[in-house]
Structures are given as structure tokens and as C-alpha cells.
Amino acid sequence: MAKVALSSIAKSFxxxxxxxxxxxxxxxGEFLTLVGPSGCGKSTLIRIIAGLEHQDAGSLAIGGSRxxxxxxxxxxxxxxxxxxxxxPHMSVGANIALPLTMARLRLWQRLPxxxxxxxxxxxxxxxxxxxxxxxxxxxxxxxxLDRKPAQLSGGQRQRxxxxxxxxxxxxxxxxxxxxxxxxxxxRVHMRTELAELHKRLGTTFIYVTHDQVEAMxxxxxxxxxxxxxxLQLGTPSQLYEKPAxxxxxxxxxxxxxxxxxxxxxxxxxxxxxxxPLALSVPLEPGQAVTLGLRSEALSLVQGEPGGGRAWxxxxxxxxxxxxxxxxxxxxxxxxxxxxxxxxxxxxVAAGVNEAAEVTLGFEEAAAHVxxxxxxxxxxxxxxxATASVVPLxxxx
Amino acid sequence: xxxxLASASGPAPAAxxxxxxxxxxxxxxxxxxxxxxxxxxxxxxxxLLWLSFTNYEFGxxxxxxxxxxxxxxxxxxxxxxxxLVNTLLYVAIVxxxxxxxxxxxxxxxxxxxxxxxxxxxxxxxxxxxxxxAMATVWQFLLHPSLGPVNGVLxxxxxxxxxxxxxxxxxxxxxxxIGIWQLLGFNMILFLAxxxxxxxxxxxxxxxxxxxxxxxxxxTITWPLLGPTTMFVLVTTMITAFKIFDTVAVMxxxxxxxxxxxxxxxxxxxxxxxxxxxxxxxxxxxxxxxILVFSAVQTFALDKKVHY
Amino acid sequence: xxxxxxxxxxxxxxxxLRRFLSLVLIHGVLIAGAVxxxxxxxWMLVTxxxxxxxxxxxxxxxxxxxxxxxxxxxxxxxxxxLLRFALNGVILCGGILIVxxxxxxxxxxxxxxxxxPGRNALxxxxxxxxxxxxxxPAMPLYIxxxxxxxxxTYFAMxxxxxxxxxxxxxxxxxxRSFPDDIIxxxxxxxxxxxxxxxxxxxxxxWPAIAAFSVFSAVAHWNDLYWPLIVISDARLAPPPLGMMxxxxxxxxxxxxxxxxxxxxxxxxxVIAFLVARRRFIDGITVTGxx
Numbered sequence: 002m003a004k005v006a007l008s009s010i011a012k013s014f015x016x017x018x019x020x021x022x023x024x025x026x027x028x029x030g031e032f033l034t035l036v037g038p039s040g041c042g043k044s045t046l047i048r049i050i051a052g053l054e055h056q057d058a059g060s061l062a063i064g065g066s067r068x069x070x071x072x073x074x075x076x077x078x079x080x081x082x083x084x085x086x087x088x089p090h091m092s093v094g095a096n097i098a099l100p101l102t103m104a105r106l107r108l109w110q111r112l113p114x115x116x117x118x119x120x121x122x123x124x125x126x127x128x129x130x131x132x133x134x135x136x137x138x139x140x141x142x143x144x145x146l147d148r149k150p151a152q153l154s155g156g157q158r159q160r161x162x163x164x165x166x167x168x169x170x171x172x173x174x175x176x177x178x179x180x181x182x183x184x185x186x187x188r189v190h191m192r193t194e195l196a197e198l199h200k201r202l203g204t205t206f207i208y209v210t211h212d213q214v215e216a217m218x219x220x221x222x223x224x225x226x227x228x229x230x231x232l233q234l235g236t237p238s239q240l241y242e243k244p245a246x247x248x249x250x251x252x253x254x255x256x257x258x259x260x261x262x263x264x265x266x267x268x269x270x271x272x273x274x275x276x277p278l279a280l281s282v283p284l285e286p287g288q289a290v291t292l293g294l295r296s297e298a299l300s301l302v303q304g305e306p307g308g309g310r311a312w313x314x315x316x317x318x319x320x321x322x323x324x325x326x327x328x329x330x331x332x333x334x335x336x337x338x339x340x341x342x343x344x345x346x347x348x349v350a351a352g353v354n355e356a357a358e359v360t361l362g363f364e365e366a367a368a369h370v371x372x373x374x375x376x377x378x379x380x381x382x383x384x385x386a387t388a389s390v391v392p393l394x395x396x397x
Numbered sequence: 398x399x400x401x402l403a404s405a406s407g408p409a410p411a412a413x414x415x416x417x418x419x420x421x422x423x424x425x426x427x428x429x430x431x432x433x434x435x436x437x438x439x440x441x442x443x444x445l446l447w448l449s450f451t452n453y454e455f456g457x458x459x460x461x462x463x464x465x466x467x468x469x470x471x472x473x474x475x476x477x478x479x480x481l482v483n484t485l486l487y488v489a490i491v492x493x494x495x496x497x498x499x500x501x502x503x504x505x506x507x508x509x510x511x512x513x514x515x516x517x518x519x520x521x522x523x524x525x526x527x528x529x530a531m532a533t534v535w536q537f538l539l540h541p542s543l544g545p546v547n548g549v550l551x552x553x554x555x556x557x558x559x560x561x562x563x564x565x566x567x568x569x570x571x572x573x574i575g576i577w578q579l580l581g582f583n584m585i586l587f588l589a590x591x592x593x594x595x596x597x598x599x600x601x602x603x604x605x606x607x608x609x610x611x612x613x614x615x616t617i618t619w620p621l622l623g624p625t626t627m628f629v630l631v632t633t634m635i636t637a638f639k640i641f642d643t644v645a646v647m648x649x650x651x652x653x654x655x656x657x658x659x660x661x662x663x664x665x666x667x668x669x670x671x672x673x674x675x676x677x678x679x680x681x682x683x684x685x686x687i688l689v690f691s692a693v694q695t696f697a698l699d700k701k702v703h704y
Numbered sequence: 705x706x707x708x709x710x711x712x713x714x715x716x717x718x719x720x721l722r723r724f725l726s727l728v729l730i731h732g733v734l735i736a737g738a739v740x741x742x743x744x745x746x747w748m749l750v751t752x753x754x755x756x757x758x759x760x761x762x763x764x765x766x767x768x769x770x771x772x773x774x775x776x777x778x779x780x781x782x783x784x785x786l787l788r789f790a791l792n793g794v795i796l797c798g799g800i801l802i803v804x805x806x807x808x809x810x811x812x813x814x815x816x817x818x819x820x821p822g823r824n825a826l827x828x829x830x831x832x833x834x835x836x837x838x839x840x841p842a843m844p845l846y847i848x849x850x851x852x853x854x855x856x857t858y859f860a861m862x863x864x865x866x867x868x869x870x871x872x873x874x875x876x877x878x879x880r881s882f883p884d885d886i887i888x889x890x891x892x893x894x895x896x897x898x899x900x901x902x903x904x905x906x907x908x909x910w911p912a913i914a915a916f917s918v919f920s921a922v923a924h925w926n927d928l929y930w931p932l933i934v935i936s937d938a939r940l941a942p943p944p945l946g947m948m949x950x951x952x953x954x955x956x957x958x959x960x961x962x963x964x965x966x967x968x969x970x971x972x973x974v975i976a977f978l979v980a981r982r983r984f985i986d987g988i989t990v991t992g993x994x
Contacts (some may be wrong), residue, residue, distance in 0.1 A: 072603065
């Protein structure tokens with residue numbers, strides 16, 4: 002177990018800058034996820050931690066000591082690859098045992114023929130076998146030890162890759178998109194298993210994914226990356242509730258956050274579709290801003306609320322039935338925004354018909370304001386304006 | 398109307414016509430190849446088989462059916478036996494040298510980034526060069542008194558070695574030249590095989606502590622290169638078994654028969670002494686070996702799914 | 705699960721040293737091998753510009769004291785029609801290649817895309833043909849050519865190679881992956897099968913054709929066995945046979961002239977290889993296709 006400290010890690014491939022001075026401290030036993038769109042540098046970063054790539058500048062410490070000069074296996078890290086990278090010609094047992102054979106047998110004891118001369122080897126091999134069996138039991142792989150990887154299902158292969166990582170008792174687990182080759186159902190299941198595994202082992206996990214759901218559901222902290230830089234580092238709820246920038250807001254959350262164009266009026270008051278909101282920001286009047294509204298922040302309201310209320314009218318384009326709830330897609334007729342989505346209970350959804358004109362209301366406190374450059378702007382005097390909007394009740 | 402017709406009587410006439418056209422064009426396209434196949438392979442093989450049962454001598458008038466006499470004679474002929482032993486000896490030197498050497502070079506070259514293409518060119522150069530011309534150069538390189546190889550040996554305090562005129566060294570020397578010619582070809586085949594091994598596996602191995610050259614090779618490269626190795630092995634066996642050029646130019650079977658090889662004897666019997674019937678039998682012995690090698694290859698490649 | 709045991713503490717200096725040593729070792733092996741590979745070429749070039757006196761004093765020097773290249777090359781060119789040998793090589797390779805392509809491409813297309821009676825039998829014959837080296841049908845072919853009075857002709861040199869079962873096999877593999885939809889579309893557009901082969905399918909197989917062409921040219925430029933059998937007239941000799949005649953007849957131990965001749969006859973292919981490196985490597989290793 003160890004903490005991991007990255008300072009000013011930079012890396013370029015030719016003229017392309019992939020990582021631009023990354024600073025990141027990961028606590029002992031933490032589950033940290035690097036999330037971001039493809040090409041954001043997250044995979045390169047984890048490969049640098051593993052020692053598979055070498056940074057151009059900056060330094061890396063694991064457990065308090067510098068490891069920049071160490072080869073991958075000397076760094077006491079284990080890695081699970083996207084493709085699992087199981088050795089196709091070896092049995093499951095041999096795959097899991099490999100890290101231990103490498104560590105516990107001398108080179109000559111591993112060579113063909115020559116190894117038969119070693120008396121000690123058998124004892125070592127027995128020790129390895131029992132360790133492998135222990136790990137296999139934890140992962141319910143016990144009955145598969147003699148199979149070849151090609152004979153396993155995706156989920157089983159995934160567990161073998163985990164077993165190979167666990168068996169060496171590493172200080173840090175590195176996982177590079179480990180679930181992306183699984184089908185959707187299995188992925189959900191493995192999310193839970195991984196989170197539980199982390200809890201059980203208490204080891205530091207560094208996890209790379211492009212899937213924000215994985216990031217949100219498993220991590221202690223999430224580092225959202227884009228273009229070689231960390232945009233925001235925080236707990237999943239921090240990222241969701243207080244996205245530091247438009248990019249973070251757009252990436253985190255499903256359905257994606259609704260973005261509406263707004264402007265700053267006199268006194269910093271934000272105007273949406275020409276109507277002032279009970280929301281003011283420390284920006285110069287006349288500036289364009291973007292208003293971010295999560296789909297659960299919206300609700301149907303009856304009629305047109307009085308002045309000063311946060312509302313806008315929309316037309317229902319489509320109802321998407323997810324079973325437990327609906328996602329309603331609205332067009333904003335004649336407005337610049339493409340459309341908005343709203344979550345609704347089946348009862349609420351039943352109350353609206355397609356193509357119906359409705360009024361959508363929201364609480365200003367739930368709105369995120371982003372300046373033109375994409376940075377988050379904290380509203381002034383939060384709480385001053387708590388507009389009361391009556392949600393449309395079922396059957397009303 | 399055509400639709401109604403079609404449903405009434407199986408395939409539409411148009412479709413049937415199409416099918417007929419396809420058959421005719423197919424036959425037409427295959428015909429030239431088939432005629433050449435007949436004239437340059439099948440018919441000659443049949444004639445060869447027939448000749449091997451006769452005592453025909455090219456240019457002669459008489460010939461008699463002699464049954465298996467040619468084959469019996471060949472198997473008892475000490476010259477043929479010696480040439481067969483020499484050929485197999487040559488194969489036994491060239492195959493390990495040419496395959497393992499190429500594998501070593503390929504593994505080392507594969508990991509180079511900037512220098513890879515330079516090494517590729519250098520090692521491949523002998524493959525494209527005309528062996529007969531280079532044989533002359535080798536002859537000079539190995540010349541007992543004028544060649545630089547013996548020059549170096551002398552400088553090292555070793556006596557001059559008459560590589561090609563000493564019965565004990567002549568065949569081995571030819572084998573070294575054979576390896577020289579073949580190494581680059583095999584190297585390229587191995588490089589192609591190495592490229593097909595996923596990089597992930599090496600990275601996983603790195604992390605698992607399997608990072609030394611020997612470990613990486615034994616754990617990943619060698620097992621995953623199995624099918625390539627099998628292919629290279631058999632191709633090399635066949636190529637080596639067909640040794641002719643260097644013998645014909647450099648030693649002509651000498652000294653004292655130490656480099657007489659099977660194909661050279663086939664050539665001598667068939668085209669110098671014109672013992673046509675006998676040479677036909679020898680050709681079949683030669684062919685039998687080639688077919689065995691090919692069969693091994695087909696069999697092994699069928700089983701190439703080893704995991 | 706016990707902890708990993710590391711043999712010794714790894715310091716930055718140690719790891720740098722380790723990397724350096726492994727590089728030295730790798731390049732040491734590769735360079736030693738490269739010297740073995742290149743030595744004959746270097747010695748050939750060096751000797752071809754040395755005067756006899758320097759050749760015969762058996763000193764190892766990589767550059768002549770007296771430049772004698774003109775005399776050696778002049779002598780070689782004068783004593784043997786080396787350019788003629790090279791020209792014969794070009795004619796031989798060109799003639800063989802053209803017929804091989806003309807025969808193999810339609811046949812491969814038919815095997816890959818058309819159904820006709822005997823198709824499977826023909827393909828089996830092709831596969832069997834792959835195992836038969838030219839040395840096997842050589843004698844009956846020789847007898848036939850002799851009876852027809854065709855020995856000592858370009859035709860005799862080329863005829864056993866007109867059919868390349870390997871080309872048929874290779875192109876068939878390639879054509880099989882050509883989309884049927886395009887062929888059907890071309891048929892609907894009124895193209896004949898003949899046009900489809902040569903104007904639609906063949907251009908798409910360009911990489912395979914280029915690779916095969918290199919393979920074929922290199923093989924026949926360097927082939928000795930068959931020309932040795934059917935050619936006795938030096939004016940028709942391709943490079944290897946020409947080299948053999950030259951080495952036999954003229955020079956004895958005039959190594960300056962011999963190496964000059966070897967240089968001239970090796971040069972065309974080696975230069976072509978250096979120019980089109982990738983094509984050559986692809987072409988010659990195309991036999992590795994499974």
C-alpha cells in the first residue's frame with residue numbers, strides 16, 4: 002500500500018503534447034479515477050505510472066520514494082489492461098502464477114531443462130501454487146485454472162487479469178479501461194465487484210476510463226482530464242454538483258446537462274430568454290453566459306408563473322421510456338438552444354402528450370452559470386432567491 | 398410477365414443463361430493455366446515416371462523396360478548414398494544456423510527503432526544478390542593464400558585452412574555460405590511474426606517482472622512465434638535440400654566427393670551422362686524428400702492453433 | 705501471498721548502466737552479424753579496383769594503393785558480354801513475368817469467383833503443383849525441347865515457368881476478398897467478364913501483383929539450374945550462367961576481373977533492392993503468406 006505523487010509530469014509524442022505538467026497526489030488506499038474523452042492523456046498518464054512510458058519532465062513517487070528510474074516490475078505496481086493481455090498459450094493458473102515465478106525463482110531455475118536440476122524449485126512452486134489457489138478462490142476461478150484464456154468468457158478473462166494483478170500483492174493497482182470489452186450487463190456487475198475488491202484489499206487503485214458512470218460509481222475521487230491537463234479533481238459529487246467548467250459539466254452526468262444561452266443584465270442579473278432570473282453573477286453586463294441545468298432540476302409547471310420566476314416554455318418532442326422513469330425531450334421553439342431533457346416519473350410523463358406546449362420550471366439555486374470562456378461562475382448571495390415553483394402533480 | 402414465368406418453371410431463363418455464361422467463362426479463364434499445367438507439370442511427371450522404369454539414355458535408340466531396377470540401383474549406389482548423406486548433413490547445418498540465427502537477429506532488430514531499417518537492408522542484401530556471382534567472391538575470400546579470411550587466421554596465429562579443397566571442411570563451408578544467403582529471408586519472416594504479437598503482452602510481462610531478454614523470449618516470444626517458426630523451419634529445409642548452385646560453381650562435388658549432393662548427382666546423371674532412366678529414378682527420390690517436408694508443413698500448419 | 709522480493713536496491717545509476725550495457729550487447733551482436741553479411745560485398749568492390757600485384761600480396765587492405773578499376777572492369781567487359789548477360793536476364797524475367805500474369809490472373813479469378821465444372825479438381829492440382837520444384841519435370845521437358853529443336857532459345861529458358869501455380873494460389877487468396885457486390889454491379893453495367901478481370905479486379909490486386917513480380921524477377925534472375933541445362937550458347941546466357949562461363953573460360957585467377965564481373969552482374973538487383981526496399985522485402989517474403 003502506498004501513496005502516489007505525480008509532480009509536473011509532461012510528455013509529448015513528437016510535436017503533440019499529450020501531458021502538460023500534471024500534478025496529482027493520490028492517497029494511500031484511495032480509489033482514484035482518471036476520466037476524460039479519448040485522447041485526453043489519461044492512458045498515457047497511467048502508463049507513465051506503470052513505467053511502460055517514460056515522462057519527458059517531472060517526477061513520480063510511489064510510497065514516498067522516487068521511482069522514475071525503476072522498471073515496471075520494480076515499482077511494485079500491478080496493471081489490468083483493456084485487452085486483459087493474458088498470455089494466450091498459458092493456462093489460467095500459469096497466467097496468474099507468472100508474476101510469482103518471476104519473483105521467486107532465479108533465472109536459471111526458470112530455464113527449460115536446467116530448471117530440472119533445482120531441488121529447491123519444487124518447494125517454491127508448491128508455495129506459488131497455493132498462493133494462486135488462494136487468489137483464484139477469491140475470484141471464483143478455482144475450477145478454471147487448467148483452461149486456456151481462449152476458452153473463457155469475457156468476464157472470466159477479466160477476473161483472471163485481476164487475479165494476475167492481485168497475486169503479487171502490489172502497492173498500487175493500475176487499471177486501464179478494464180471493463181470496456183465487456184457487455185453492458187457484465188460491466189454493471191463488475192463495477193460492483195471492483196468496488197468491493199477495493200474495499201477488501203484496501204490498496205491504492207488508479208483507474209482509467211472514458212465512461213463517466215464508472216468514474217462516478219466506483220471512485221473516492223475523480224480526476225477529469227482533457228487535452229493533457231486535469232480540469233477538476235474531486236469526489237464524484239463535487240464533480241456533479243459543482244463542475245468547475247463547462248467541459249466537466251458536459252462530460253459528467255447522464256442524460257447530459259442542459260445548456261441554455263443566457264446574458265448578463267444590469268447589476269449582474271442573469272437573463273434567460275429575455276426574462277431576468279433571481280440569480281446574479283459578478284460579471285459585466287452584456288456578457289453572454291451559459292446556464293447549465295441538470296435534467297432532474299427541471300419540472301413541469303402549470304401555466305405561466307408570475308414575473309421573476311424561473312421558467313421557459315417548450316414543446317415535447319419525444320418521450321423515452323426507461324422503465325422506472327422517463328426522459329422527456331423538449332424542443333425550444335424559435336430559440337437558439339437545441340433542446341432540453343428532463344427526467345420524469347411515469348405518472349408525470351403520462352400527463353403530457355407529444356407535441357404539447359408546456360412550461361418548464363427550475364430552481365435558480367440548481368442552475369450552474371458558466372462564463373463565455375467555460376469557467377464556472379459562482380452566483381452572488383446564493384439563497385437570496387429561492388423561487389418557489391409548484392411542480393405539476395400527477396393527474397393535475 | 399417474366400415474374401410469372403419464373404415462378405412457374407424454376408430459375409428464370411435469364412438466370413440460367415447467366416449461369417451458363419459463368420461456366421463457360423470460368424472454363425475459358427482456367428483453360429490456358431490448365432493446358433500449361435498439363436504440359437509443364439503433369440505430362441512431364443507421367444513421362445518421368447515411365448522413364449524411371451526404363452533404361453532409356455538420351456540420344457540412344459533402344460530402350461527396355463527394366464522395372465524397379467533403376468530404383469534398386471540408386472539405393473545400392475554408394476555415390477548416391479554418399480550424396481544423400483551429404484545433402485542431409487548440409488541440411489542439418491543450414492537449418493539450425495539459418496533458423497536460430499535469423500530468430501536471434503529478428504528478435505534483436507525488432508526492438509530497434511531508428512536502426513531497424515539499416516539492419517534490415519544489410520541482412521537482406523545477400524537474398525537479392527546473385528548467388529553464383531557471390532560464390533566467386535566467396536571462393537576468393539576463402540582462398541588459402543590470397544583470401545582475407547586466411548589472412549585474419551594467419552594474423553591470429555592459425556594455419557591457413559583450405560576451406561573448399563579440404564574434404565573435412567568443404568561441405569561445412571558451403572553450408573555457411575548457404576546460411577549467409579538465407580538468413581535475411583528468414584529474418585524478415587520472423588519479423589513479420591513478431592509484429593503480430595500484441596504489444597500488450599510484452600507490457601504485461603514487463604509489469605509481471607518478466608522483463609529480462611531471456612525471460613521475455615521464453616515466456617512470450619518463443620511460444621507465440623510457434624507457427625512462424627514451423628513455417629520457416631520447413632521452408633529452410635526445402636531450400637537447403639535443393640542445394641545445387643554453390644556445388645556446381647565452387648566445388649563440383651569435390652574434393653573427393655565430399656560435397657556431392659543429391660540434386661547435383663541428378664544433374665550429372667540426367668544432363669551430363671544422359672543416363673536418363675536412372676536420373677528419372679533419382680528425381681523421384683529427390684521429390685519424395687521434398688514431398689515429405691511439404692507434408693510436414695501442411696500437417697503442422699493445420700495444427701497451428703496451439704491455444 | 706508474500707511480498708515481492710527485489711534482488712538489490714535499484715539506483716538511478718545502476719538502471720542507466722544496465723540499459724547502456726544491454727544496448728552495447730545488442731548492437732555488438734547485430735554489428736558482428738552485419739560484418740559477416742557485408743564482407744563479401746565489400747571485398748568484391750575493393751578487389752574489383754585493385755591491381756593484380758596488390759591482390760596477390762594477400763594483404764588485407766580496404767583501399768587499393770593504385771586504382772585499377774578501369775583496367776579490371778574494362779578487361780571483364782572486353783572478355784565477356786556482361787551487358788548482354790544482364791540484357792538476357794531482363795528479357796528472361798520480363799518474358800516469364802508477362803506470361804505468368806496473363807495466365808494466372810484469369811485462372812485465379814475463375815477459381816475465386818466463378819463456378820465451373822472441375823473447379824475444385826483444378827485447385828487441388830494447383831496446391832499439389834506448389835510442392836513440385838522445377839528440377840522434377842526438367843528432364844522430360846529437356847527431351848521434348850531437344851526433339852523440337854528448341855534448345856538454346858529464350859523460349860526454352862522460359863517455358864517451364866510460364867505457369868506459376870504460386871501466382872494462381874496467391875492471386876486467388878487476394879481475389880476472394882474482393883467484394884462480390886462490385887463485380888455484380890459491373891455485370892449490371894454491361895461489362896463482360898473479361899473486362900471485369902482486367903479493368904476492375906486486377907487493379908485492386910496491385911499490391912499482390914507487385915509483390916509477386918518482385919518475387920518472380922528475383923527468382924529467375926538468379927536461377928542457374930534450368931538455364932544451365934538448356935543453354936550452351938553464351939550469347940543467350942542469363943547472369944548466373946554468364947558468370948559461370950566467364951569464370952570457367954577466361955580468367956583463371958584474375959580475381960580483379962572476376963570480382964568486376966560479379967559486381968556488374970549483381971548490381972542491377974541490388975540497386976533495385978536499395979531503391980525499392982519495402983517492395984522487395986514484401987515481394988520475396990510473399991511466400992510466407994498462409
